[in-house]
Amino acid sequence: MDTRRYRMVVTSGLDYVATGAQVDDRLRQWLKDPPKSYDADAFTEGRNEIARGVTLDHDSATGTSGAYGRWRLREALPGGTWQTTLVIRQAGDGPTRVQLDVEHLPDDPEAVPVPAKTPRLARGLLEVLDARDGLADVTAEPQVVEAEDVDAVIDELCDETRRLPVVVASTPYGADFDAWLEGTVDPLVRPLAGLAILYVLTPEAEARFNHALEYHRVYGGGVRTYLPGVDPAWPADGQRHRVMSRRLITDRPSQARRIIAQLPQRLAARAPLPAELDSVPVMRTRALGDSAAPELERLRVENETLHEILEEAGREQRVRADEIRDLKYELRKAEDNETLLIAEYDEQYRELHAVRAQLQTLRKQMVELGAAAAAYAPLTAPEGEPDSFEELLQRLDALPRLHFTGSRKVTLDLDAQAYGSSWVRMTWDALLALGDFAQAAAAGRVGRDFKQWCADAPGGVRTISPRKIVRDESKSVKGNSSWRRQRTFPVPEHVDPARKVFMGAHVRVGGGNTIAPRLHYFDGACSEYGIYIGYIGPHLSNTLT
Numbered sequence: 404m405d406t407r408r409y410r411m412v413v414t415s416g417l418d419y420v421a422t423g424a425q426v427d428d429r430l431r432q433w434l435k436d437p438p439k440s441y442d443a444d445a446f447t448e449g450r451n452e453i454a455r456g457v458t459l460d461h462d463s464a465t466g467t468s469g470a471y472g473r474w475r476l477r478e479a480l481p482g483g484t485w486q487t488t489l490v491i492r493q494a495g496d497g498p499t500r501v502q503l504d505v506e507h508l509p510d511d512p513e514a515v516p517v518p519a520k521t522p523r524l525a526r527g528l529l530e531v532l533d534a535r536d537g538l539a540d541v542t543a544e545p546q547v548v549e550a551e552d553v554d555a556v557i558d559e560l561c562d563e564t565r566r567l568p569v570v571v572a573s574t575p576y577g578a579d580f581d582a583w584l585e586g587t588v589d590p591l592v593r594p595l596a597g598l599a600i601l602y603v604l605t606p607e608a609e610a611r612f613n614h615a616l617e618y619h620r621v622y623g624g625g626v627r628t629y630l631p632g633v634d635p636a637w638p639a640d641g642q643r644h645r646v647m648s649r650r651l652i653t654d655r656p657s658q659a660r661r662i663i664a665q666l667p668q669r670l671a672a673r674a675p676l677p678a679e680l681d682s683v684p685v686m687r688t689r690a691l692g693d694s695a696a697p698e699l700e701r702l703r704v705e706n707e708t709l710h711e712i713l714e715e716a717g718r719e720q721r722v723r724a725d726e727i728r729d730l731k732y733e734l735r736k737a738e739d740n741e742t743l744l745i746a747e748y749d750e751q752y753r754e755l756h757a758v759r760a761q762l763q764t765l766r767k768q769m770v771e772l773g774a775a776a777a778a779y780a781p782l783t784a785p786e787g788e789p790d791s792f793e794e795l796l797q798r799l800d801a802l803p804r805l806h807f808t809g810s811r812k813v814t815l816d817l818d819a820q821a822y823g824s825s826w827v828r829m830t831w832d833a834l835l836a837l838g839d840f841a842q843a844a845a846a847g848r849v850g851r852d853f854k855q856w857c858a859d860a861p862g863g864v865r866t867i868s869p870r871k872i873v874r875d876e877s878k879s880v881k882g883n884s885s886w887r888r889q890r891t892f893p894v895p896e897h898v899d900p901a902r903k904v905f906m907g908a909h910v911r912v913g914g915g916n917t918i919a920p921r922l923h924y925f926d927g928a929c930s931e932y933g934i935y936i937g938y939i940g941p942h943l944s945n946t947l948t
Contacts, residue, residue, distance in 0.1 A: 411597030416533025494679035575624035624649030804841035892937025
């Protein structure tokens with residue numbers, strides 16, 4: 404299916420009232436300015452026809468489930484109607500969401516809609532809304548990334564609440580950065596306003612970025628599109644994130660602009676709407692004319708409105724049917740690819756452990772030969788590794804500074820779900836690293852958190868890739884009472900009087916997706932009592948599950 408609708412969905416950094424005021428102001432300005440030059444003041448005066456064949460309607464509601472406001476512009480032109488719909492929505496105490504849709508509705512139901520271009524209205528809204536997607540700012544122009552910003556950008560790439568792709572541009576070697584940004588990158592990503600998070604790396608930032616993302620690099624003037632669910636520590640994951648070469652960008656800029664926009668457009672149109680936006684009711688246009696109009700005229704207007712609603716529902720149903728058909732096809736392909744990737748991942752992890760075993764044997768031999776100064780101290784962990792999550796839980800007693808307080812049943816269920824044994828090995832590696840971290844903390848040798856410690860640990864201790872460690876959950880997860888309860892696990896009374904704590908820190912076991920397990924832990928009492936493992940099990944609920 405060729406995606407033809409433009410759709411922007413962002414979170415406003417302003418409150419609901421301020422968002423509504425800014426949206427109304429920008430919408431009216433967009434209608435007044437050329438090339439539209441419509442009479443937007445007519446709407447203020449109570450008339451929804453703001454030009455010949457052009458109507459603007461508005462509805463809103465406030466209740467116990469929250470509030471919404473909606474504007475709908477319809478422009479009747481030869482061959483069909485262009486419809487622009489703008490919605491702001493706040494549910495409960497949650498953030499204010501903003502949705503902008505532009506689509507072509509052909510007069511002939513069998514005709515193919517004309518693809519919608521990115522409207523200037525999208526850029527105008529992004530300029531005033533302090534728009535965000537997860538941890539990232541959504542802007543109309545690329546944001547320049549300096550070397551000190553790289554860690555924050557990587558956190559945004561790995562943010563599990565992110566819905567939009569991240570487009571990162573690099574700079575050719577020896578090129579003038581400002582000239583490349585203004586002359587090449589800006590025009591290339593202009594159609595992506597509201598569809599993607601846009602970054603361009605300075606040369607200094609590029610070196611640091613590629614050092615941190617060994618399997619997801621971008622360089623030499625290339626541009627890479629990072630899909631949601633980036634797993635920097637997984638080599639196979641790098642294959643999911645497309646790279647566009649400098650040659651295509653410079654030799655065929657129009658084609659490059661069209662190609663780079665296709666994936667974000669398709670993702671935006673097909674991704675499920677956030678629940679609060681999906682719950683906004685179907686719009687009913689207001690009846691025109693005097694309230695004292697004859698009863699027959701009133702019924703006629705209501706009948707026309709009803710037909711309009713039914714036609715819109717029919718169009719939406721046809722679009723959804725096409726999307727479902729194509730999504731089923733893509734799902735089958737994704738399932739096949741996922742099986743291959745998991746098998747590859749499991750094989751790579753087995754090879755890694757074989758190398759580690761050889762290294763351990765070599766170190767022991769060096770110690771026995773009197774070369775202890777040139778070798779790490781021998782590992783003191785129990786010999787061998789668990790083959791299942793059942794055995795893993797039994798072996799936890801061998802790590803005295805770790806305390807498992809979670810549900811054994813949830814963890815044991817992973818044995819029936821795991822693809823291969825890599826999940827068990829990766830969880831065990833994480834537990835060994837947490838155990839060494841807890842031992843070091845008890846001895847007063849730790850002045851940082853687990854992620855920092857793994858990034859720069861002393862010799863002779865177990866670590867995991869710091870890219871697998873997430874310090875805390877996102878604001879959207881912590882702000883959702885149901886999701887927060889899922890991540891609140893038991894601890895002893897001497898750790899917290901409430902006998903439970905929120906464990907936002909976690910380790911990503913397996914790939915960076917919603918089928919791979921997670922290990923949630925609490926190290927707030929690490930130096931005194933050790934580390935509490937509150938959960939080893941399937942990915943808990945968030946915006947993507």
